[in-house]
Amino acid sequence: MSNCKMFRRSRFLAFVLFVICFTSIGANAKEVIELKATDQDMTPILREVLENISDLEVKIVFEKGTYRFNPDYATEKYCFITNHNNGLKRIIFPMEGFKSIEIEGNGSEFIFHGQILPFQFKACKNVSVKNLSIDWDMPFTFQGEVMECNSDEEWRDIKPFTDGFSWKLRNGRLEFPNIDGFNYSEMGSTLAFDVKEQRIVHGAFDVSSAPRWIEKREGGILRFHEKLNHYPPVGSILHSKGAKEENRYAPAFHVISSNNTLIENVVVHSALGMGFLFERSENAILKKCGIYLPEGSNRVVTTIADATHFCNCKGDILVEDCRFENMLDDGTNVHGTYVEVDKVIDNKIVRVALKHGQQMGFEFAGKDDVIWFIHKPSVQKASENTVASVSIVNDQYINLTFKNALPENLSPGDLLENKTWNPTFTMRGCTIRDHRARNVVLKTPLKTVIENNNFSSMMSSILFRGESYYWFESGAVEDVVIRNNHFEYCAYSGSEHAVMYITPRLGEGFNQQECYDRNIRFENNTITNFDNRIVWADRVDGLVIKGNKITKTNDAKALFPDAPLFDFANCRNVQVIDNDYDGNQKKAIAADEATKKSLIVEKNKGF
Structure with a gap:
């Protein structure tokens, strides 16, 4: 009823x-x-x-x-x-x-x-x-066609889009998005896009733009007076999204x-x-x-x-x-959060700090959550304890009371990571392309499967990067399978990347040679790319690269032609087996002495 x-x-x-x-x-x-x-x-x-x-x-x-x-x-x-x-x-x-x-x-x-x-x-x-x-x-962004650039005189001429965009030139400064009284303080993050492909131009660099002044020219053109390390190609579309903090x-x-x-x-x-x-x-x-x-x-x-x-x-x-x-950042990012020990108050209470400006107020832990302790200089999870209560000091600091005694060697600068709040993650049947940054960023220790996707990336297509500074995003992976995906036109940023890049970013005082990520399998993928780097790995224990079909193309200029196909540093138990490569390269595998001790390379074709 x-x-x-x-x-x-x-x-x-x-x-x-x-x-x-x-x-x-x-x-x-x-x-x-x-x-x-x-x-x-x-x-x-x-x-x-x-x-x-x-x-x-x-x-x-x-x-x-x-x-x-x-x-x-x-x-x-x-x-x-x-x-x-x-x-x-x-x-x-x-x-x-x-x-x-x-x-x-x-x-x-x-x-x-x-x-x-x-x-x-x-x-x-x-x-x-x-x-x-x-x-x-x-949209809250600015777009314009690049008409001319002069690096000697330090200016670029832009014809702004007016249909569907809002902006105003006032006192030599561009005000945008000019919506309901809101404007950014500067042009900020700026990238050049290919008109035909509607994606970031080949070899592009991120630019943080803050012109000295802007003048109006004939034909609706604006001249931006600004010294840049990399000027955009004439005919490209220059896009700005405002200051990072705004x-x-x-x-x-x-x-x-x-x-x-x-x-x-x-x-x-x-x-x-x-x-x-x-x-x-x-x-x-x-x-x-x-x-x-x-x-x-x-x-x-x-x-x-x-x-x-x-x-x-x-x-x-x-x-x-x-x-x-066409996003201006990653296709996905799966991660936890590191907090830093600020003060050990007594044998069961510790005050921790959220470290990145865009983490302020984040709920790091709750009652009954299990927490890992990480002591410098090691990046390993040394012990764990269960939260008894949480007291919020303010948006940056948190007092955590634990059920059991804290480790005796816990010191300011050490890290805490929440064990309870980590997911299993599966991505399948997806297409991610034509955007800034990475297709997939992975930082969960639980089972992760990336399969049957189509990927194209400006930076590395697959990125592993736990960070103990700046973003303070945990953590180390322990069980990842990347299989049966199609990678095409990857890592076309002006900065050097790879189709798959494993690169922990650990702060001062941490061991920079100790393995961080573990048990990654990169299997049966099809890779069609213009440049050399396929896998670039640092500090991983247990990496299998097997059964992949790799074809080097000539449809775009190689940006790093001297780079090896596979590059390993500070790694253990790496296997490169049964891969098929079609193309030219100067060097197939680069490995330091630590990696060579347990490296297996066999049954590959073409290198």
């Missing part, structure tokens, strides 16, 4: 009808909200509906159509968002504390304006979002402290940060999702940062049959 009641929101649109249905499911009731399309601002309408929800199990159904959301009447909250800028955020869907929340888009298009966090799911038990797309009416407002989807999330058939065409961000959440599936440009768009960028990002999650994570393109 069902009991439906109708009501009108006359304050907004008399013709917009909302139907709330209460459907009996055993002893529980699920509240169903049906929303009809309108040409008006949907934010206040949706807000009133959400404020009148009376059930912890809710389904929101959108009639197929286009919905526009402005920030004026959005819910405002101060948010700590990892790898983004903390602060007051305008949230359209502030979904918190639901036992079950479903959003069905029915193929609808959601268009956002201004500084908005579209979806936030906090402390929800079951989350489902299906069948919708997200875009912005005006250009990550919020992801399109922020899932925090939630369980059992399914996002299916959801496409993000633009976002003011990452596409899908999960932090301290358990079990997540992204299926048939996309990050890519709208058809016919003159843009070259989708999300400002990663397509997907998983920070201190646990359970099982699956990314399947997805398409990620």
Whole structure:
């Protein structure tokens, strides 16, 4: 049986009808909200509906159509968002504390304006979002065609895009995005894109741009007076996203402290940060999702940062049959967080510090979490202990009380890592290409499988990089299989990378020769690439490179023609077996003395 009641929101649109249905499911009731399309601002309408929800199990159904959301009447909250800028955020869907929340888009298009966090799911038990797309009416970026460059006189002429972009020249300074009174303090992160391919130009470098002054020229051209180490090619599209401290407002989807999330058939065409961000959440599936440009768009960028990002999650994570393109950072990054010992207060209490500016306020640990202790100079997990209680000092410092005595040798500068919050991770059937940075960044010690994907990357396609400084992202992998993937046109950045790059970044005081990552299998992949470096590995124990078919092409200029195919340093138990190489190279394998002691190279063809 069902009991439906109708009501009108006359304050907004008399013709917009909302139907709330209460459907009996055993002893529980699920509240169903049906929303009809309108040409008006949907934010206040949706807000009133959400404020009148009376059930912890809710389904929101959108009639197929286009919905526009402005920030004026959005819910405002101060948010700590990892790898983004903390602060007051305008949230359209502030979904918190639901036992079950479903959003069905029915193929609808959601268009956002201004500084908005579209979806936030906090402390929800079951989350489902299906069948919708997200875009912005005006991106928070600047694009222009490179007309001429003069490195001697230190200027470049740019013809800015005006259709679909917002900017203003005032007192020799470019103000953008010029939306609702907001502008970046400088041009900031800037990259050149190939017009035909709509991807970053071959051999490009990241540039942090801050012109001395900008002048208006004839024909709508702007002359940027600035000395650069690398000037963009004439005819390319130069794209800027603003200053680093300002250009990550919020992801399109922020899932925090939630369980059992399914996002299916959801496409993000633009976002003011990452596409899908999960932090301290358990079990997540992204299926048939996309990050890519709208058809016919003159843009070259989708999300400002990663397509997907998983920070201190646990359970099982699956990314399947997805398409990620034109982001300004990685396709995915799966990692934990290192905190640094600030002070040992007594034999059971330690004060730790979050170290990166975009980690402030992050929930590192909770009661009953198991914590690993890492003592300099070793990078190994020396011991573990269980958290009894947590006391937040402020957004940077945390006091952790443990059930058992702390290690006697625990000292300031040592690291703590959360053992409890690590996920298994599977990516299959995905295409990731035409974006800045890496396709996949892996830093979880649990089972990881990357299979049957199509990859093309500006930097390294697969990156392993636990970091004990700067980002302080843990941790060392222990069980990874990368198989049956197709790698094509990888590592075309001006900086040197490889198809697969294993390179821990450990701070001062740590042993720089000790093995960090373990048990990585790179098997039965097809690699078609213009340059030499295939695998570049440092400090890994147990690396198998087997059954891969590698073809060197001539479709792009080799950037590092003297590099070896396989390069190993400080490694143990490396096997290079049964690989097939077609092409020319100066050196197949480079290995230091530590690696040579247990290196096996056999049954390979072509080298």
